[in-house]
Amino acid sequence: MTNDIDRDGVAKAYARWAPVYDLVFGAVFEKGRRASIEAADRVGGRVLDVGVGTGLSLSDYAPTTRICGVDLSEPMLRKAQERVRTMNLTNVETLAVMDAKTLAFADNTFDAVVxxxxxxxxxxxxxxxxxxxxxxxxxxxxxxxxxxxxxxGPRRMFETAFAPVARKLGWRPEFPWERLVNWASRHGGVTMIERRPMPPLGHFSLIRYRKA
Structure with a gap:
């Protein structure tokens, strides 16, 4: 696959989003966030939240779920750290700047990754x-x-046309389900246990895999 999004570009995009992220995306993504947290709380134990951003989700986890949060954007994480202090979220063990592809954790560390x-x-x-x-x-x-x-259909046409602009904002709108299917098949060590449409308009999905 071509790397049509680069690491530095993503970091810069989310540094720009940091001051207004909660206002712009908070309500839009709320149901998806809550559904993923509910799934993680059912697993319990120690959870890694990748792309924790401004920490908008941290207070929604059960107090008994221990959280490690990582994000590529330092400006986003500063807001998350402030949220942890203000809300006294003692179940948050650590927040760290980290690349999602090269996580600085040992194998077999977490009960769930969100x-x-x-x-x-x-x-x-x-x-x-x-x-x-x-x-x-x-x-x-x-x-x-x-x-x-x-x-x-029309949504596919729009996503393809919008893709160059979206990449400058830091994401791929045309990401196909087939890529996840092919990844799971190639990996061989995971089983999909749920795929559920999420708002807005079912264009998002909650997807859960279990490690063998």
């Missing part, structure tokens, strides 16, 4: 998913919320 709206924003989605699974314990869950591109 990635909300992340996979369409990284240069190498398949390699990033591989690293998510690497840090999961056996039987752990990979929980994604992601925009899935239309296969055909």
């Amino acid at each position: 990635a909300q709206y992340v996979i369409t924003t990284v240069p190498d989605p398949e390699g990033t998913l591989d690293d998510f699974v690497r840090v999961l314990k056996s039987g752990g869950e990979l929980i994604l919320v992601n925009h899935i591109g239309a296969e055909a």
